[in-house]
Amino acid sequence: MLDKLQNVMNKITKSRVIDEELIKEITKDIQRILIQADVSVKLVKELSDDIKRKIKEKEFPKGVSKKEYITKLIYNELKEILGGEEYKPRLESHDILLVGLYGSGKTTTVAKLASFYSKRGMKTCAITTDTDRPAAYEQLQQLGEKINIDVYGEPDAQNASKVLEKYLKKTEGYDIRIIDSAGRDNVNKELLKEIKGIEKILSPKETFLVVSADTGQTARRLAKDFDREIGLTGVIVTKTDTSAKSGGALTACSEAEVPVAFIGTGEKMNEFKVFKAEDFVANLLGKPDLGELLKRVQRATQETDLDPQELMKGDYNFQTFYKQLEAVNKMGSLSKIFKTLGIQNKIPKEELSATEEKMEKYKYM
Ligand SMILES: Nc1nc2c(ncn2[C@@H]2O[C@H](COP(=O)(O)OP(=O)(O)O)[C@@H](O)[C@H]2O)c(=O)[nH]1
Ligand SMILES: [Mg+2]
Incomplete structure (x- = not known):
């Protein structure tokens, strides 16, 4: 598109x-x-x-x-x-519930969202109430370790409401608590009953529906169904990096009158952002998105303690080279960086991936 x-x-x-x-x-x-x-x-x-x-x-x-x-x-x-108003993340204490179908990206997004708030200075934890999928707890636990977030839940719990009640008590000291829930193949009675149970106990400030971009237009019906049953405050559209149908999913939510709050743009924990219709359209029309690029550069430089002064001093060594490669890596794939610059169509795809491979090799060397 x-x-x-x-x-x-x-x-x-x-x-x-x-x-x-x-x-x-x-x-x-x-x-x-x-x-x-x-x-x-x-x-x-x-x-x-x-x-x-x-x-x-x-x-x-x-x-x-x-x-x-x-x-x-x-x-x-x-x-x-694509919907007018841009979502403003709440920076005060609150609970967030994530719901959605199987494989939509809920658990991944719980972790991404936790990392998002934690980076903004909020004491954040995640609680899983997914008693349906085996290893749901381990999956979240592993993601939590990666991003330094406390994860609560039990590997072999039977009842979502009971687990939630138990761990809500233990997590009263957190600013942000993000609750993962089980999915189903479709919106059925069992799923709704379970989620309504969670809703009642939690009364979350935010309830986000997680939908995968490849859902396309069907996202409209999903958003409407969930909104009617449990009341949504927003949608998170995941996998916008992999699907040509992102446009469908995004506009469908706006048609269902549930705003898109965040989007997932890759599997990595930092490939996640507040949805801005402005940026999306700017990408469509090929306008270079310099603001976004600058932000990425800043973040990457901070995270790898790359000191520009050190570079200017002239004692450039393998250590500095490594840090540079790391910093570029943190900014996302090369194709994404070029897309932000609005020049992605001017460089052949094969060349890009070959260069990315080389950068990976240099790092290990
Ligand atoms: N490429 C890409 N993959 C994603 C994104 N979000 C989630 N995934 C992948 O989608 C798959 C299912 O995610 P999961 O969180 O387990 O879904 P759940 O069943 O809803 O909890 C996993 O392999 C994730 O890595 C995204 O924004 N982009
Ligand atoms: Mg899950």
Whole structure:
């Protein structure tokens, strides 16, 4: 979807004249791309009607070229269908419940979320109430060790409500408690009964539905069902790195009127962020996202205590080289860094992965 939308934007930039014909062609292209990304037909139609109407009815503002104006218009319209307001993480004490189907990424996200709050100075723990999947406790325990988060639960507990009651008492001293729950293949009575039980005991401030990006449009029904049954405060869309259907999942939640709070962008613990419609659209349209890149550089430099002064002194050694490689690694894959710069299409994919492999080898050498 991303590559293709960029082609459309290129069409606008390259064309000499912007006439009815070109606008028709562009709206058609956008329609096709959005539908391929699994965005609902109804939404796509509304969007393209809106774009066409606005281009026709409005005087083009002075001081802006027609091209800029149309690009901005498409940009804004896309942003709107992804939901307006950006989620503000609560930085006071509260409990968070994560629900969702099997394999959606709940347990991984519990850990990512715990790490997110812990990095912001909140005393955070995770509690698992998943008594359904064998080794659910061990999985969370292992993730917890990686990120230095206390994990509570029992390997062979039988009853979700009972485990929760027991460990809520033991974890009263934490600012943030994140509760993992069991999934099912679909929203069935058993699942709802279990989650409603947890809900009643916990009364969480935040209840997030975790959905995988490859759910696409189906996310709308899931969000509606869960919202009706237990009341959601938001959705977390995982695996946006692996699915071409992210656009569908993201817009579906906005259609279900449940805002997307966070997105998962990879398997690693730091591949997780607050969802910003702005950034998402900027990526679609190929606008370099410099703010995001700067943040990544800062974080990576802090985490590996890479001292820029040391680099300038000139005594560059293997130790510094190693730290540099580590820092680049912390910023994410090369393809992600290039995407943030808006130049991902200009470098062949094979070259990127070959370079990543080389960097890995250098580190061990
Ligand atoms: N690529 C990618 N994989 C993810 C992401 N989030 C979770 N996963 C993977 O999805 C699989 C299922 O995750 P898990 O947390 O066990 O799902 P659960 O059954 O809902 O608890 C695991 O292999 C995770 O590593 C993500 O954002 N990106
Ligand atoms: Mg799980």
